[in-house]
Structures are given as structure tokens and as C-alpha cells.
Amino acid sequence: MGSAGDDATAAELAALLRALEQGRSRRTGFPGGSGFDYRPLAPFLHHELTDPGDPDAGTTADHHTRAMEREVVEFFADLFHAPTQDRWGYVTTGAAEGNLYGLYAARVVYPDGMVYLSDTAHPSVTKAVELLDMSSVTIRSLPGGELDCVDLRHVMDRHRTRPAIVVATAGTSTTGAVDDVRQIHRVFRDLALSRHYVHTDAAYGVHAALLATEPGFDLADGADSISVSGQEFIGTPFPSGAVILRRSLHERVTRADTPGTTETVVGGARNGHAALLLWYALRRLGTAGLRGRAEHARDLAEYLVRRLTELGWPTWRNPHGYTVLLKAPPAELANRWRLSIVDGWTRVSCLPGVTRDQVDRFLAELREGAAPRVPAQPTRLRPRVPATAA
Incomplete structure (x- = not known):
């Protein structure tokens, strides 16, 4: 490429960087957390890092981060209470791949299983069901976004x-609702179902595990596998995540589907830089540092709800989440703050990286831009918003 092409490339990159820097001050938590400095890892971008096959299998390659990947898996296995001597997992491209692997494992164990998912489940769950050609039924959610276990029991009967394969969600993307896996197991017992599997989509659930909030959704509560995002809360600069399950279940899946091979993960070779960044963040922050970020996110969400209420602006927050729902502001303000609007409602995610100063500036613009609008009748978002929000 000649000088003109180099100049055009440089100009395009400079424009992109300016747009990113200008938008930083108006980020409202989507698509993920931020505020962690990964610059010390810049030298590693000059190296190819590929993690091939099963994280525990041997390899002749030396350009990998498998040891760090195993440490990441151990961290999340501890966080989600996987049995110490019966745990396995790997670093994924994001929570969506973890959902795909969890359902893949369920299908290998129960080829004729029926998948039950909430109408507030993430679209990646529906896509995984379609890709795996599994039968499924959608279950109603409660007004706050949680799986309706009464409807689950009725449909499952x-x-x-x-066999019953249930996808629980720990932190729905719209309301932050957490499904109770123990209640799901109660349904299994009531119907005398011995063949069952529960996968938890915990892409948005790290903060709930760190704050030990109810209800329970991890392996100690009865989940068979769990998917987590590294971008949503921890704040990697690109999608990443991990999937955790019992090693005994993984070995059962491997024997049934891929005997004699180390290619036991969805994508085969994986991005070693993702494991590196997750490892670095978890090492630097530790459980205490992550819990501090979770407490900040929770407190900031509570603060935003309190201030919106003082303004008379219709709002609602799930007590388990850092997502604040509010009636949509004027379009110009919504566009300026990168807010998506669905049925007259929008949301602010108070993820790490969102500051009180940002929230105060948003509130000031909201107060100046339009008078609060309290509707005469409750308005439902899809997924549903509690009537108390309206």
C-alpha cells in the first residue's frame, strides 16, 4: 500500500479513536464493564497466543496460555461452588459459547430431552437450541423477569x-432478574423427574455471586453447568467468558461424543489473549477487588433509582441487579447517551466503569431536557417491566 493508502488508514484509525474517546464519558454500561487498565499486557499483542484443544491435554506448542486458562477456570469454579475434586471448564469467546456448550452437554447426556427456557432468556439461548436441533418450550416469566416456576411445573407435567433440560438465568439482560435453581429442582421432585439437567446463563451474574445474593443459581444450588462473561462485569475489552461444569459430566460427554480426542471444546483452538486478560484482571483484582466493584455497581444503581424517584421519573430496579429501568427520555438525550428504547422504556447498566459523576450529568440533562412523565396506566416492556415501575 502506498503513502496515500497509509495516510487514509491512519486518518480512519484516528477518527475511530476520537469517537471512542468522546463516547467514553457517556457510556451507560453497555456492552460491558470498563475501568481496568490492561496496558501492561500490550507487549503480548506482538505474540501469537493460541490455546488448542482441552485445557488439560498436553501440547507441543509453546505459544499458549493454558496455565493461565486453568487458573481462570479455577477462579470461576470456586466462585460458582463447583466441587473441588469434580470441576472442569475452559475460556470461551463469550457467554453465548458457554450457553452453546452447556446445552451441547445436555443434549449428549439426554438426546431426547426437552429444553425449557424463560421468555426473558438471552437470544443466544434460543439460537443454541436451534443450532443443536433441540425441542424447546418457552415458559412465562414473572413481572420482575424471573422464571415462573408455577408455569414451568404446569408445562413440564x-x-x-x-428428560427435562432447563436454562436458568442469573441476571437477565433487561431487568437483572435471577432464576432460583433450587425452585427448579423442587419442580423436578414434585413431578418425580429423575432425568434432568440445569444450565445457568450467568453472563450478568458475577456480581450476584460475589455479593452472595439470593436466590441460588450455581452448582451448589443444583446447576449442572454455568456460563459466565468476562466482558460484562470484569471488563475485558472484547467478548470473552468461561463455562464451568463437573468433570465427571464432561468425561461423560467426551466418552459419548468425542472418544480418544482432545477436541472437547466448541471451537477447538481458542484465543490465548482472552485467557491472558482474564487471568491478569482476576489476579490484580482478586475476590475482594471484584466484590468492591460489585458493591459500587449496586450502590450506584440504588443511587440512580433514588434520584430518579426524587425527580418524579418512573423507574424500577430489580434488587439483585445493577440495571435501572426508566421511562425513555427525549430521543436527542437518549441518542447522546447511547440508550436503546423498547416500548417507551430504556435502561442504564451501572457496571464497573460507570461513575457517579456520569450519573449526575445524565440526571442533570434529564432534568433540563424534559418534565417527568408519569403514565396513567402501567406500561409493560417486553420482557415485562413490573407495574411498580410505571
């Missing part, structure tokens, strides 16, 4: 001859 009609399919009780088939």
Missing part, C-alpha cells in the same frame, strides 16, 4: 416422559 405435559412432557414428563422426556
Whole structure:
């Protein structure tokens, strides 16, 4: 490429960087957390890092971060209470891949299983069900976004001859609702179902595990596998995550589907830089540092709800989440703050990296831009917003 092409490339990159820097001050938590400095890892971008096959398998390659990947898996296995001597996992491209692997494992164990998912489940769950060609039923959610276990029991009773595969969510993307895996197991017991599997999508659930909030959703509570995002809360600068399950279950899946091979993960070779960045963040922050970020996110969400209420602006927050729902502001303000609007509602995610100063500036613009609008009738968002929000 000649000088003109180099200049054009440089100009395009400079424009992109300016846009990113200008938008930083108006980020409202989407798509993930921020505020962690990864610059000390810049020298590693000059190296190819590929983690091939099973994280525990041997390899002749030396350009990998498998040891760091195993440490990341151990951290999340501890966080989600996987049995000390019965745990396995790997670093994924994001929570969506973890959902795909969890359902893949469920399908290998129960080829004729019926998948039950909430109408507030993440779209990646529906996509995984379609890719794996699994039968599924959608279950209603409660007004706050949680899986309705009464409806689950009613629907599951009609399919009780088939194994039950339930996808729980720990932190729905819209309301931050957390499904109770113990209640799901109560449904299994009530219907005398012995063949069952629970996968938890915990992409948005790290803060709930750190703050030990109810309800329970991890392996100690009855989940068989769990998917987590490294971008949403920890704040890697690109999508990443991990999937955790019992080693005994993983070995069962491997024997049934891929005997004699180390290619036991969805994508085969994986991004070694993702494991490196997650390892670095978890090492530097530790459980205490991450818990501090979770407490800050929770407190900031509570602060935003309190201030919106003082303004008379319709708002609601799930007590387990850092997502604040509010009636949509004028379009110009929503565009300026990168807010998406669905059925007259929008949301602010008070993830790490969002500051009180940002929240105060948003509130000031909201107060100046339009008068609060309290509707006469409750308005439902899809997924549903509690009537108390309206």
C-alpha cells in the first residue's frame, strides 16, 4: 500500500479513536464493564497466543496460555461452588459459547430431552437450541423477569416422559432478574423427574455471586453447568467468558461424543489473549477487588433509582441487579447517551466503569431536557417491566 493508502488508514484509525474517546464519558454500561487498565499486557499483542484443544491435554506448542486458562477456570469454579475434586471448564469467546456448550452437554447426556427456557432468556439461548436441533418450550416469566416456576411445573407435567433440560438465568439482560435453581429442582421432585439437567446463563451474574445474593443459581444450588462473561462485569475489552461444569459430566460427554480426542471444546483452538486478560484482571483484582466493584455497581444503581424517584421519573430496579429501568427520555438525550428504547422504556447498566459523576450529568440533562412523565396506566416492556415501575 502506498503513502496515500497509509495516510487514509491512519486518518480512519484516528477518527475511530476520537469517537471512542468522546463516547467514553457517556457510556451507560453497555456492552460491558470498563475501568481496568490492561496496558501492561500490550507487549503480548506482538505474540501469537493460541490455546488448542482441552485445557488439560498436553501440547507441543509453546505459544499458549493454558496455565493461565486453568487458573481462570479455577477462579470461576470456586466462585460458582463447583466441587473441588469434580470441576472442569475452559475460556470461551463469550457467554453465548458457554450457553452453546452447556446445552451441547445436555443434549449428549439426554438426546431426547426437552429444553425449557424463560421468555426473558438471552437470544443466544434460543439460537443454541436451534443450532443443536433441540425441542424447546418457552415458559412465562414473572413481572420482575424471573422464571415462573408455577408455569414451568404446569408445562413440564405435559412432557414428563422426556428428560427435562432447563436454562436458568442469573441476571437477565433487561431487568437483572435471577432464576432460583433450587425452585427448579423442587419442580423436578414434585413431578418425580429423575432425568434432568440445569444450565445457568450467568453472563450478568458475577456480581450476584460475589455479593452472595439470593436466590441460588450455581452448582451448589443444583446447576449442572454455568456460563459466565468476562466482558460484562470484569471488563475485558472484547467478548470473552468461561463455562464451568463437573468433570465427571464432561468425561461423560467426551466418552459419548468425542472418544480418544482432545477436541472437547466448541471451537477447538481458542484465543490465548482472552485467557491472558482474564487471568491478569482476576489476579490484580482478586475476590475482594471484584466484590468492591460489585458493591459500587449496586450502590450506584440504588443511587440512580433514588434520584430518579426524587425527580418524579418512573423507574424500577430489580434488587439483585445493577440495571435501572426508566421511562425513555427525549430521543436527542437518549441518542447522546447511547440508550436503546423498547416500548417507551430504556435502561442504564451501572457496571464497573460507570461513575457517579456520569450519573449526575445524565440526571442533570434529564432534568433540563424534559418534565417527568408519569403514565396513567402501567406500561409493560417486553420482557415485562413490573407495574411498580410505571
